[in-house]
Amino acid sequence: MTTGEQTDLSSPRSARATARWGPWLAGFAVAVIIGHHVGTIFGPLGKLGYGTEWQDWIDLLTPYAVLGCALAALVAAGATRRSWVIATLGGIAYVQGHGIHLAANSVSNALGKEQPVYLWDEVVGHYLWYGGLFAIVAALVLTLVDRPVTSAWRWPLAVLFGLTGATNGIEGQTALFSLVVAIGFAVWGWRRRSGVLLASYGVTALLIAGWGIYWQGFPEFSELGWI
Numbered sequence: 001m002t003t004g005e006q007t008d009l010s011s012p013r014s015a016r017a018t019a020r021w022g023p024w025l026a027g028f029a030v031a032v033i034i035g036h037h038v039g040t041i042f043g044p045l046g047k048l049g050y051g052t053e054w055q056d057w058i059d060l061l062t063p064y065a066v067l068g069c070a071l072a073a074l075v076a077a078g079a080t081r082r083s084w085v086i087a088t089l090g091g092i093a094y095v096q097g098h099g100i101h102l103a104a105n106s107v108s109n110a111l112g113k114e115q116p117v118y119l120w121d122e123v124v125g126h127y128l129w130y131g132g133l134f135a136i137v138a139a140l141v142l143t144l145v146d147r148p149v150t151s152a153w154r155w156p157l158a159v160l161f162g163l164t165g166a167t168n169g170i171e172g173q174t175a176l177f178s179l180v181v182a183i184g185f186a187v188w189g190w191r192r193r194s195g196v197l198l199a200s201y202g203v204t205a206l207l208i209a210g211w212g213i214y215w216q217g218f219p220e221f222s223e224l225g226w227i
Contacts (some may be wrong), residue, residue, distance in 0.1 A: 022151055024073035025144065029157040031069050034165050037060030040227055051110040059102050063095050072138050079143040090135025097128025126172040134181050145192045158196045162203025169208050175218035179208045
C-alpha cells in the first residue's frame with residue numbers, strides 16, 4: 001500500500017498493517033512528549049555529579065527513543081524512498097540539534113547562559129533540533145496520512161503532542177518558526193482529512209498564536225517565573 005490509497009477500515013489486511021506501525025507511531029508521540037519536556041519533568045531530581053544533573057543523563061535517551069520509534073514506524077509501513085530521504089536528513093538535523101542543545105544546556109545549568117552557551121543552546125541547537133523533528137514528522141505524514149489511526153489513544157496523544165510543539169516553540173524561542181510550520185501541517189491535515197494531524201498541529205498553532213496575542217509577544221515561561 002502506498003500513500004494516497006483509500007483504506008477499508010474493516011479490512012483484516014488494514015487492521016494487520018495498522019497493528020504493525022500503529023504502536024511505533026504512538027511510541028514516537030510519547031517519546032517526543034516526554035523527551036522534549038525532560039527539564040520540566042526530571043529537573044526536580046537535582047544534581048548527579050561532575051556538575052551535571054539527572055535530567056542531562058536522562059535526556060541522552062531522547063534521540064534514541066524518538067528516532068527509533070519513527071524509523072520503526074516507517075519500516076513497518078513500507079515507506080517510500082522520498083520519505084526515507086526526508087527522514088534521514090531530518091534525523092541527522094534532529095540528532096545534531098539535540099546534541100548541541102543537551103551539551104550547551106548542561107553547561108548553562110552549571111555556569112549560566114553567557115555567550116556562546118546561549119547561541120548554541122537557544123538558537124542553533126533549537127532550530128536544528130525542532131527543524132529536524134518537523135522533517136521526521138513530514139516523512140511520517142507522507143507515509144501514513146491516508147491510513148487510518150484507530151487507537152483510542154490517538155486523540156489524547158494528538159493533543160499532548162500539539163501541546164509539546166507549543167511549549168517547545170515558546171520556551172525554545174522558536175515561536176514564529178513553530179507557528180508557521182504548525183499552520184502548514186494543520187492545513188495539510190485538513191486537506192487530507194487527517195484528524196490526528198489536524199488536531200496535533202491545530203493545537204500547536206492555536207496555543208502559540210493565542211500566547212502571542214495575549215502577551216503581545218512570545219515571552220518564555222521561564223521569563224514569567226512559571227518554570
